[in-house]
Amino acid sequence: MAEVLVYVDHVDGAVRKPTLELLTLARRIGEPVAVALGNGAAGTAAALAEHGAVKVLTHEAAEYADYLVVPKVDALQAAYEAVSPAAVLVPSSAEGKEIAARLALRIGSGIITDAVDIEAGDEGPVATQSVFAASFTTKSRVIKGTPVITVKPNSAAVEAAPAAGAVEALSVSFSEKATGTKITGRTPRESTGRPELTEAAIVVSGGRGVNGAENFSIIEALADSLGAAVGASRAAVDAGWYPHTNQVGQTGKSVSPQLYIANGISGAIQHRAGMQTSKTIVAVNKDSEAPIFDLVDYGVVGDLFDVVPQLTEEIKARKG
Amino acid sequence: MSLRIVVTVKYVPDATGDRHFADDLTVDRDDVDGLLSELDEYAVEQALQIAENADDAEVTVLTVGPEDAKDALRKALSMGADKAIHVEDDDLHGTDAIGTSLVLAKAIEKAGFDLVISGMASTDGTGGIVPALVAERLGVPQVTLLSEVSVEDGTVTGRRDGDAASEQLQAQLPAVVSVTDQSGEARYPSFKGIMAAKKKPVQSWDLSDLDIEAEEVGLDGAFTKVEVANERPARTAGTIVKDEGEGGKQLAEFLASQKFI
Ligand SMILES: Cc1cc2nc3c(=O)[nH]c(=O)nc-3n(C[C@H](O)[C@H](O)[C@H](O)COP(=O)(O)OP(=O)(O)OC[C@H]3O[C@@H](n4cnc5c(N)ncnc54)[C@H](O)[C@@H]3O)c2cc1C
Ligand SMILES: Nc1ncnc2c1ncn2[C@@H]1O[C@H](COP(=O)(O)O)[C@@H](O)[C@H]1O
Numbered sequence: 001m002a003e004v005l006v007y008v009d010h011v012d013g014a015v016r017k018p019t020l021e022l023l024t025l026a027r028r029i030g031e032p033v034a035v036a037l038g039n040g041a042a043g044t045a046a047a048l049a050e051h052g053a054v055k056v057l058t059h060e061a062a063e064y065a066d067y068l069v070v071p072k073v074d075a076l077q078a079a080y081e082a083v084s085p086a087a088v089l090v091p092s093s094a095e096g097k098e099i100a101a102r103l104a105l106r107i108g109s110g111i112i113t114d115a116v117d118i119e120a121g122d123e124g125p126v127a128t129q130s131v132f133a134a135s136f137t138t139k140s141r142v143i144k145g146t147p148v149i150t151v152k153p154n155s156a157a158v159e160a161a162p163a164a165g166a167v168e169a170l171s172v173s174f175s176e177k178a179t180g181t182k183i184t185g186r187t188p189r190e191s192t193g194r195p196e197l198t199e200a201a202i203v204v205s206g207g208r209g210v211n212g213a214e215n216f217s218i219i220e221a222l223a224d225s226l227g228a229a230v231g232a233s234r235a236a237v238d239a240g241w242y243p244h245t246n247q248v249g250q251t252g253k254s255v256s257p258q259l260y261i262a263n264g265i266s267g268a269i270q271h272r273a274g275m276q277t278s279k280t281i282v283a284v285n286k287d288s289e290a291p292i293f294d295l296v297d298y299g300v301v302g303d304l305f306d307v308v309p310q311l312t313e314e315i316k317a318r319k320g
Numbered sequence: 321m322s323l324r325i326v327v328t329v330k331y332v333p334d335a336t337g338d339r340h341f342a343d344d345l346t347v348d349r350d351d352v353d354g355l356l357s358e359l360d361e362y363a364v365e366q367a368l369q370i371a372e373n374a375d376d377a378e379v380t381v382l383t384v385g386p387e388d389a390k391d392a393l394r395k396a397l398s399m400g401a402d403k404a405i406h407v408e409d410d411d412l413h414g415t416d417a418i419g420t421s422l423v424l425a426k427a428i429e430k431a432g433f434d435l436v437i438s439g440m441a442s443t444d445g446t447g448g449i450v451p452a453l454v455a456e457r458l459g460v461p462q463v464t465l466l467s468e469v470s471v472e473d474g475t476v477t478g479r480r481d482g483d484a485a486s487e488q489l490q491a492q493l494p495a496v497v498s499v500t501d502q503s504g505e506a507r508y509p510s511f512k513g514i515m516a517a518k519k520k521p522v523q524s525w526d527l528s529d530l531d532i533e534a535e536e537v538g539l540d541g542a543f544t545k546v547e548v549a550n551e552r553p554a555r556t557a558g559t560i561v562k563d564e565g566e567g568g569k570q571l572a573e574f575l576a577s578q579k580f581i
Contacts, residue, residue: 011484068480068489069452069462093483094448094465101449102456105418110543113417113447126547132339132444139548180461181495184477185488202580226580244467244481244502250335250443251359251501259580269335273446280578281555282571288560295555298574302563310568318572318581 002086004030005079006053007099009091013043017199018091018153023051025118025156029125030086032163033057035079035170037072038064042167049165051158057082057170068181069095073102075172080107082170085146087125089118092150100150109145116155116256116277125149133250133269134276153198154256189245197229197246202259203278205231205248206241207271209264209285209304213241218308219263225315231255231275233265249274263304267292284308323377323471326433327367328424328454329360329396331389332444339444344539345546346414347444349386356392360439361506364396366499367437368507370471378402380431384412384423390522397517398509405431409526414539417445421453423537426530428458435476438498440465451498461491467502 004026009016019034026032034053036044041058048056057079063071076099080088090100092114104111115127121141127149129138142148197203204226206219216230223230232242234249248255250270260278265271267283267290275281276295283292288301300307333339333352342348364381371377381396383389384407393404407427415423428436436458441448448465455462463469466478466489476495480487481502509517527534535541561570575581 068464068487073456095482097447097449098452098462098464101417101447101452104543105421105453105456110416110418111449112544113449130552131446131549133335135339135552136341137550137552138345138546140544140546142543143545144543177459177461181463181489181491183487184490186485187487188485189483245483250446251440259575259578276552280580281558282574284567284571288562293558293560296560297555297558297578298571299558299560300563300567300571301560302567306565307563307567307571310566311571312568314569314572315575315581318576 002030003033003083005083005085005088006032006034007076007088007090007096008034008036008044008048009093009096010036010040010044013040015044015047016091017158018151020047020051020158021153021156022089022091022151023048023053024159025151026089027052027161028118029120033083033085035076037075045165045167049163050160052161052163053165054163056165056167058167059170059172061172063174063178066183067179068183069098069102070180071174071178072099073106074174074178075170076103077106078172079170080146087147087149090148090150092152097150100148104145104148107145109148110142111148112140112142113150115149115151118149118151130277133273152254152256194223195227195229197231197253198255200229200255201257202226202228203231203248203255203257204228204261204263205233205265206236206263207233207265208235208239210236210241216242218305222261222308222312225312225319233271262292263308265292266290267295323371323374323435324433325367325371325377325379325435325437326428326431327363327379327381327396327401328436328438328450329364329381329383329392330357330439330442331355331383331385331392332357332442335443341549344414345549346539349388354388354391356395357439357443359441359443359501362499362501362503363437363439364399364401365506366469366503368400370435374471380405382424382427382431383407384420384427393522394517395509397520398514399507400513403520404522405525406522407525407530411527411534411538414542415537416542416544417447417449417453418543419537419541421450421457423530423532424450424454425457426532427525428454430530434493435471436496438496440498440500451496455496458496461495463489463491463495464498465500466497467500469497469499469503
């Protein structure tokens with residue numbers, strides 16, 4: 001069976017969930033061979049094997065943390081040349097897309113970004129994308145070279161599928177360009193203890209209607225009652241009420257959870273672009289004409305300062 | 321020596337309009353209103369600020385697109401860019417990201433550059449990969465997705481806010497930079513700027529000017545193919561209730577019925 005390269009997104013050896021989802025998709029088109037780079041790379045093997053990786057190619061070097069993107073492209077290209085895979089799958093983070101694009105160019109292949117599904121096809125993998133703020137769904141193929149496809153989080157279920165996961169050291173020689181962009185400082189994002197926005201099963205968001213940074217505690221309380229991640233509209237972020245890392249939408253994160261609860265958010269096209277593929281959508285807004293209500297499975301026309309705390313209390317009561 | 325800045329700007333269908341596909345499954349650019357991608361306004365803004373802080377600089381805006389894409393160039397010129405280049409050719413219809421990056425790289429080389437500034441993503445394609453591709457093709461450092469950028473003594477520095485961390489980046493010019501919508505509000509063209517823009521030079525290049533063969537770009541040269549494009553079915557109308565004191569409880573009931581609680 002053909003091999004499929006899967007680029008591993010991990011933090012010091014802890015594999016992030018979107019990579020495990022990629023393994024599920026990779027198994028539809030071949031045998032997953034994972035590529036893990038940087039500090040802790042070898043530590044990813046157990047989790048990857050558990051989810052279907054037949055092989056895990058690893059390489060650790062300081063370059064991955066010290067220089068932007070290019071060292072990772074060099075390594076992925078080395079893996080590509082070693083394996084001659086039928087496809088290359090990369091998680092659709094900002095960095096993942098850049099790595100994938102440069103690899104595609106180098107190996108003379110086409111690239112599809114932000115796929116939400118992949119199926120095997122007679123002429124190679126077929127990728128589903130959601131475009132124009134999710135108002136259209138397209139199916140595309142790479143028609144030249146080896147398909148390079150980046151896949152959004154929450155595009156497939158994580159499935160246990162134990163495989164060998166044999167660790168092999170990848171040999172990488174860095175290109176002259178690898179050290180072009182130096183990373184001179186890094187401030188890790190502080191953990192809030194809440195689920196990762198793009199990976200969460202439930203997202204609770206607040207917009208301009210929340211009316212102040214201090215009031216976001218109402219949104220956070222609801223999120224915590226559900227074990228959810230917290231999101232924000234750009235209006236709330238621009239006002240300085242919530243960090244940009246939590247922004248949902250075209251220029252923020254794109255989320256596709258089981259449940260999305262929009263509070264005090266009007267539902268502008270750029271916001272919809274980041275949440276319209278959520279399975280169930282709920283909104284609380286005091287304006288019955290707000291466009292967000294066109295999307296909802298359930299909507300409450302009312303003041304969020306009344307509705308949200310009552311909802312939180314009720315959830316706590318029901319959960320006992 | 322003058323700092324030569326090239327800003328790549330894209331003419332895109334208005335996101336608030338009715339965007340759709342043409343019969344050949346390319347983005348319909350004829351039947352919809354277009355404009356300078358809002359995300360490229362941030363690139364123009366940073367270019368102008370960098371130019372203002374340099375002793376001597378020249379800002380060229382570059383677009384690859386149909387006739388109407390001139391509107392995007394005019395807008396950028398009226399914001400304050402010095403001159404414009406329009407790459408226009410019938411054979412470009414249907415060009416994908418790989419092809420676009422080829423045309424941009426060739427045009428940037430022909431124009432001459434020390435610094436390329438792009439937007440974080442185009443508002444129609446939303447790939448966010450063209451700047452990385454252009455950097456790869458030009459063989460210069462990629463300093464992308466910056467929410468803060470500055471250029472001093474031939475060095476570009478900036479802050480990239482990533483998923484797991486916020487990184488401080490640094491590279492020598494020449495380089496390709498892209499900036500996010502967090503980099504600072506873009507200025508509005510002044511009346512004076514709009515008038516001045518009418519007199520600024522706009523060069524037109526076609527594929528032969530760039531030594532690119534028609535087969536390398538367009539639908540024929542594309543590396544990817546859209547096989548199906550379907551409008552997403554409208555979401556089935558949901559239940560909407562007015563809060564009369566029990567809204568939160570009703571919502572909880574709904575969530576329980578869907579097994580979320
Ligand atoms: C290039 C570009 C990129 C963009 N990217 C993004 C993006 O990534 N994400 C994003 O979100 N936006 C983005 N925007 C901005 C977008 O167009 C909207 O301006 C923004 O989403 C509005 O945020 P909002 O819904 O919170 O605010 P508003 O549109 O002002 O809506 C606030 C809502 O709150 C309701 N409300 C007020 N008070 C209460 C109350 N007490 N109780 C209940 N409801 C109340 C109001 O009825 C209203 O509907 C982008 C715009 C551009 C041009
Ligand atoms: N046709 C084009 N003409 C000029 N610049 C472009 C074009 N397409 C993309 N770009 C630039 O590349 C950036 C990212 O685009 P994309 O990869 O398409 O999301 C945009 O913000 C522009 O700066």
